[in-house]
Amino acid sequence: MAPTPPPLSKRAVVDRYYLEHRAKVIDIAAFLDRVDRAQGDGADDFRRTALEACCRILTDGQPERARRVLELLSDHSTEPIAKSPMKGATGAVDLGAKGAR
Amino acid sequence: MYIDPHVHMVSRTTDDYQRMALAGCVAITEPAFWAGYDRSTPQGFFDYFRQLTDFEPKRAAQYGIRHHTWLCINPKEAEDPVFAREVIALIPQFLKCENVLGIGEIGLNKNSRNELEILDAHLALAAEHGLMVLVHTPHLEDKLKGTRLIMDAIRNHSRLDPGRVLIDHVEEHTVRPVLDRGFWAGMTLYPDTKCTPQRAVDIFEMHGTERLWINSAGDWGQSDPLAVPKAQIEMKSRGHTLESVRKVSFDNPLKFLSQSGRFRIA
Ligand SMILES: [Zn+2]
Numbered sequence: 001m002a003p004t005p006p007p008l009s010k011r012a013v014v015d016r017y018y019l020e021h022r023a024k025v026i027d028i029a030a031f032l033d034r035v036d037r038a039q040g041d042g043a044d045d046f047r048r049t050a051l052e053a054c055c056r057i058l059t060d061g062q063p064e065r066a067r068r069v070l071e072l073l074s075d076h077s078t079e080p081i082a083k084s085p086m087k088g089a090t091g092a093v094d095l096g097a098k099g100a101r
Numbered sequence: 102m103y104i105d106p107h108v109h110m111v112s113r114t115t116d117d118y119q120r121m122a123l124a125g126c127v128a129i130t131e132p133a134f135w136a137g138y139d140r141s142t143p144q145g146f147f148d149y150f151r152q153l154t155d156f157e158p159k160r161a162a163q164y165g166i167r168h169h170t171w172l173c174i175n176p177k178e179a180e181d182p183v184f185a186r187e188v189i190a191l192i193p194q195f196l197k198c199e200n201v202l203g204i205g206e207i208g209l210n211k212n213s214r215n216e217l218e219i220l221d222a223h224l225a226l227a228a229e230h231g232l233m234v235l236v237h238t239p240h241l242e243d244k245l246k247g248t249r250l251i252m253d254a255i256r257n258h259s260r261l262d263p264g265r266v267l268i269d270h271v272e273e274h275t276v277r278p279v280l281d282r283g284f285w286a287g288m289t290l291y292p293d294t295k296c297t298p299q300r301a302v303d304i305f306e307m308h309g310t311e312r313l314w315i316n317s318a319g320d321w322g323q324s325d326p327l328a329v330p331k332a333q334i335e336m337k338s339r340g341h342t343l344e345s346v347r348k349v350s351f352d353n354p355l356k357f358l359s360q361s362g363r364f365r366i367a
Contacts, residue, residue, distance in 0.1 A: 007340030074245035084211035089241035
């Protein structure tokens with residue numbers, strides 16, 4: 001089946017989701033403020049840098065922002081790693097790390 | 102009416118079965134997964150497989166829900182290949198259980214060589230027994246790479262038909278490549294790390310509804326066993342037809358799972 005455009009109009013989409021996403025933008029702003037106000041090291045944390053790069057995608061006027069944000073946050077290497085360092089994931093790639101992928 | 106084709110009921114309460122039944126759930130499939138800690142012996146997996154094939158179907162049946170399962174050792178416990186192969190050797194004796202649909206959820210977690218080796222051993226088992234496969238893709242930054250490695254690994258087994266393999270936890274960056282290579286794709290409605298109901302419906306709007314399903318992946322983490330009916334509401338309230346809602350939450354899982362010859366809704 002072919003893609004189907006949303007049955008809702010542009011205005012209806014904004015009416016419906018605006019407040020939810022307004023709140024999320026304020027959450028991101030407050031998160032960045034919180035990191036700034038906090039003490040000690042971590043100002044250059046790769047996850048914060050990645051999040052700021054994501055924010056630039058949001059306003060670049062190009063389509064498929066969700067896909068591009070996910071790609072920006074993805075490991076683009078192609079070879080399996082030697083051994084799992086942990087079970088979890090960090091949510092961004094540390095390009096500055098030793099042996100960065 | 103809906104099917105939740107990926108939910109880990111061993112870590113949910115009986116109340117959840119009741120609430121799912123009230124929301125219209127008629128059947129589920131439960132892939133074997135990580136318990137949140139590493140099991141210390143293969144015997145631990147033997148008992149888990151008994152729970153999945155014997156106890157859990159009875160618990161579900163109390164609420165009119167048909168329970169089915171997929172067996173494996175999950176990729177989070179694949180870093181010790183000797184141990185993992187001992188667990189894989191336990192699987193064939195459970196294949197005669199009538200609620201076993203195939204091998205799953207296998208795949209990768211951190212995209213390591215050992216994980217890939219154990220994924221390959223599971224794929225060989227599935228190919229040997231003509232079984233269907235349910236695939237877990239890695240989380241967050243590891244998903245894109247892992248999804249590509251998994252699809253390549255499956256392609257090496259020419260006896261495995263991509264139409265009988267579902268690659269789960271796709272998001273906006275992986276859905277197209279998975280569908281383009283002939284696999285089925287699953288979207289997991291899971292807070293923080295996977296899709297929201299809104300994004301899942303966006304993906305239907307962008308990529309169509311062929312060979313795509315939605316699931317809750319409800320488990321021991323913060324998750325929602327009612328995520329599928331919530332996505333149905335999101336889709337209906339946007340103005341999508343009842344036929345499309347039914348297709349993604351009932352007809353599609355029914356079509357895919359029926360290939361096993363063992364999937365039942367009543
Ligand atoms: Zn799962």
